[in-house]
Amino acid sequence: MNLDEFVNLYEKHKKRPSKKDAIEILTKDEITEVDYIKLLNCYDLDVLEVAARKAKDITERYFGKNIFLYAPLYISNFCSSGCIYCGYSCFNKIKRKRLNINEIEDEMKALKKKGFQTILILTGEDNTKEGFNHLKDAVRFARRYFSEVLIETSPLTLEGYMELVNEGLTGVTLYQETYDLDTYKKVHLLGKKRDFKARLCAIERAIEAGVREVNIGCLLGLCSDYLKDVFLLSMHAMYLLKKYSKVELSISFPRIRPFKGMKFNYTEVSDLELVKFIVYTRLFLKSVGINISTRERSDLRDNLIGLGVTKMSAESKTSVGGYSKEGHSFEQFEVSDKRSLDEIIKVIRSKGYNAEFTNWVMI
C-alpha cells in the first residue's frame, strides 16, 4: 500500500466544498476518493442530513435491519510496549494479570450465558512464547462456546496466525492507531509496536492465514489532523478489499478515552465529527462493516443505529477477569456505555432493528 500517494491526494483536495458541490456528490451512485475527501471536510448539517438518509438506505441494503453484537474478553494485560495513550502501557505501574485457563473458561461461560456468540479476545502487546501459547489456549477454548472467535493482540507471524486459525480463530482486529508517521513515532515510545510499517502489513498476514474477517481502525484524537487519519484508514480498507475480495472487512473509529493516571494531551473529536465519519464512510465503502464500541456514550450509540453502524460491543468489561469475578484488575480504558445487554437489545429493537449475535457458523 502506497500511503504517500494517498497523503498527497488528501493534502491536494482537503478544502471545504461548497454546499452545491457537496450535494452534487451525494447524487452519485459511486463516490470517488476526491469526493470522499471533500465530504470529510464538509461541515454543512443539511448536507449531512441528506447523506445520513442515503447511508441508512445503503446500510440496510447490504446488511439488512441487523446490528451484530459481540463482547470483548481481556485475558491478559501484560505489555511490552510503551504507548502513551493506553492504560496497559508498560510505563504504567498497574497490577498485571494473565488469566489461567480455568479463569478464561469461567469468563467465557459467563459471556455465553448472557447470549453472546461472538467474542473478541484481547491481550496487551505480549510477544513472548508464553503469551502466544496462552492466547492459543484461549482460542481453543473459545471455539467450544462461540461461533465467531476474534483476537485483538500484537501482530503475529503468518505461522502464528495459521496456528490460531487451526484452533478456531475466525477474525482479527488490528488498529494502526494513526496513519500519520510523525504522530505514530511520538506516541509509541517503546516495544515492537514502534515499527509503523510492520504493523501496517500485519493484517495481510492474518488474511493470508485464512481468517474470514478483519477489523481495522484508527484511534481518533491521536493525530491532530484526524480527518486525514480517517481518509487513510478508508484507503487502507479499499486497498484490502481490492487485494483480498473474499475477506469480510469492518472498520472502527474509536475516540480516545481517559484512563487512571493518563498524562497525554489528545485532540478532542466531537460527536459531529464522528457522525460525519460514519455517514460519509458508509457512502464511500458500502459493503464494509462499521463498528462502535462501548467507549462511546449510550445516547450517542443509540442515535448511531441506522446511520451506518453494523456492529456493537455490549456490556463490556475492559479489565482482565471482569465478567466472572468481583474486584477485577485495572481497566484498559473507561467504558462509557455501561448498560446491560438486555437494555441494549431493547433499544436496538425500538429502533426497528434486529439484535444478531453471530454472522458465522463454526465449521
Added chain:
Amino acid sequence: MCLVLGGKRIKSRLFVGTGKLPNYELIKDIIKEADIDVVTVAVRRVSKDSTRENILDYIPKDTIIMVNTSGARDHKEAIKIALIGRELTNSNWVKVEIEADTKYLLPDNEETIKACQVLVKEGFKVFPYISPDLIVSKKLEDIGVCAVMPLGAPIGTNKGLVAKELLKTIINEIKIPVIVDAGIGRPSHAAEAMELGAEACLINTAIATAKDPINMAKAFKMAIDAGRRAYEIGILKEKEYADASSPLTGFLRGV
C-alpha cells in the same frame, strides 16, 4: 399450474429470505399473510445453543426451509455449512451460495458447481445461486440440481432484471426450473421475471427493508401470480407497427 420442486408441490411461487428482517416475529406473519411455502434460512444465523431467540422457532412446521450457505468462500465451506444446516433444520433443501467478492456479493460459479456435485450425491435437494450463465446452468442441470437460481442484479441493489437477456437464454435453454434470485426491488421486476418464464422468485431485501414488510410481501405475491398467469396464457409479442383489431384492408379479401 402447480410448481413441483424437489418432489414437492409448491403453491406459492414467491420464496422469501429471512436474513435482513428487523425482527423474527415478522417471519411468521409474512408466511401466513402472503401464503409462503418456501423460506431461505442462512445457517450462520441459526443457533443450536443460544440462550437467546432462535430463528427456527418462528418458522411454521409445514413451511419448507431451504438452508442457505451464505458466508461460504469456497465449495468446501459450503458443503460443511450445508451439512450443519441439514442437522439443525432437518431440511435437505439447500441454496448453495458461495460469494468470493464481499464488495459486490457476486457468486463464484466455479466453486458453486463443485459444491453442487458433492451435495447432490449427499442426497440434498440443491438450488445453486449463480451469476446468470447458460453454460454453468447446463452443467448444473447435468449434475442433477433441482433448479438454478440466477441473480437478476447484484444482491440488495433493487435494480431489477439488469441481466434480462442472459436470464432469457437460461430460461429458454434448460429444462429444470429457473428461480430468479437477488436484485429484484419492485413487484414489477418480479412480474417481469415471471413473464419471461421464471418458475419462481426469491425476494429478501425488498421485503425485509420495506416500511411494511408484510404488505410488501403480499404485493410481490400478487405480482408474481400475475406474471405467471400471463406467461401461461402466452404474452403477446411487441411489434414495430400498429396492428388494428379491425383490419383496414379487409374489404379487399371480402371481410
